[in-house]
Structure formats: structure tokens, C-alpha cells
Amino acid sequence: MSGSESSAPDAAPEALSFTVHGMPSAALGVDRRRVVSGRLRMLLVLLACAAPVLASYFTYYVIRPEGRSNYATLISPSRTLPPSLSLRTLEGSAVDPASLRGQWLLVTVGDAACDAACERRIYAQRQLREMLGRERDRVDRVWLVTGEASPSSALLSAANATGELTVLRADRAALAAWLAPAEGRQLEEHLYVVDPMGEWMMRAPADLDPARFKRDLDRLLRASSSWDQAGR
Numbered sequence: 001m002s003g004s005e006s007s008a009p010d011a012a013p014e015a016l017s018f019t020v021h022g023m024p025s026a027a028l029g030v031d032r033r034r035v036v037s038g039r040l041r042m043l044l045v046l047l048a049c050a051a052p053v054l055a056s057y058f059t060y061y062v063i064r065p066e067g068r069s070n071y072a073t074l075i076s077p078s079r080t081l082p083p084s085l086s087l088r089t090l091e092g093s094a095v096d097p098a099s100l101r102g103q104w105l106l107v108t109v110g111d112a113a114c115d116a117a118c119e120r121r122i123y124a125q126r127q128l129r130e131m132l133g134r135e136r137d138r139v140d141r142v143w144l145v146t147g148e149a150s151p152s153s154a155l156l157s158a159a160n161a162t163g164e165l166t167v168l169r170a171d172r173a174a175l176a177a178w179l180a181p182a183e184g185r186q187l188e189e190h191l192y193v194v195d196p197m198g199e200w201m202m203r204a205p206a207d208l209d210p211a212r213f214k215r216d217l218d219r220l221l222r223a224s225s226s227w228d229q230a231g232r
Helices: 025-061 116-131 133-138 153-159 172-176 210-223
Strands: 073-080 104-111 139-146 165-170 191-194 199-203
Touching (some): 104 116, 116 139, 116 210, 133 139, 139 172, 191 210
Parallel strands (some): 139 165
Antiparallel strands (some): 073 199, 191 199
């Protein structure tokens, strides 16, 4: 018969089959391990870079030879130079606080009128830097001037006689949020030491003895010689 090779009309339809594919868990696991491994390598690189700095501070702050005492006051924890601190040149141009990083800083704060005590501190800054000898190029002097008046040209000329003094205007209240005097003293009575990373970490006594303070500066510079070089 002509229809003898046709399928029976009441034949059951062919069952559909589905294939379920597993999630690529193995591939995801490999990717996750790569991410973790990459992060660990990055942390190791950062630690390797920071190790000399940490070691020098550990040596200075923790491993202290018996009988040694600091003349200046160590600030612990140190205080970071605020990136929001408004600094200006005497002419009024804005200065990025980050531009001060990269050198040790001897900082003084004072009104532009600069009385006799202020002049002594500025002279002490100059004297201390010169006393450091071949290490002096690792140290910059900074005068943060409060108020809108300008220092006298004679004072600036004398202050710059043995190397440039960086003179910048700053708001006193903003400075007081970063630097702090000893109890019973004023902000303007001290010299402050800021490290090349922008951390205020030492304060000289108000009644400064430059020779004794220099010994503390010498120890700081020796302890940091493995990671700090002159110039920004």
C-alpha cells in the first residue's frame, strides 16, 4: 500500500531530552586564586618598599642604647601634614602642601612682625642646618607666617644668607590643628621637625639649646640614611 511506510497516526511523540551543563567552578577557582596571588604580591612589594623606613624608626624609637635620652619631644603617633592646609607664598600664590614632602623640615611658626624671640628661632634654624655638615642638604627650613603682614626685607635677607628659607603664609588655627606646643607654651615658641613623608614627629623645647637639639637631629638623619636622600 502506498501509505504502508508512513508512521502510525497514533504513535507517541519522541521524548525531548535536556543536557545540563555544570558551572565552570574550576575556572572560577583558578581566577580567584590568581586575584589573591596578585594582591599578595602587591602587598609584599609595598612591605619591601616600606621596610627601610619602618626599620629606621624602630631603631630610633625602640632600640635605644642604655643611658640615652632625647632632648626633644618625640610625637607618637606622628601627625600627617594635612593635604587641606591652605598655604600661600608672600605674594599670594597657592602652594600645595604635598610640595613640602621629600625633605626633612625644620619648621617655625610666627607673625611677620617677628619679635626678638622669633628672630632667635629663625637664626637657630639656620645655625642648626649648618651644624649638620654634609647632611644639611637633606634638611629644609620653613617659616609659616601667620597674618597678612610681610616680614622685613632685612630679616629675609639675613635668614637666606646660608641657604634658602621657605616662607609661606598659613592660618594659625589650621596650623594648631596639626602642630601643638608643649603644655603651657605657645605654638610660636618651638621648632618642629617634619619627616620627608610629611609627618610631624618631633618638637624642640621652647628654650632651645641648638647643640643638644643637633644630637637628636643627627640620630634621626643617621637612622633614615638608608631610605632618605637629599632633594625632592
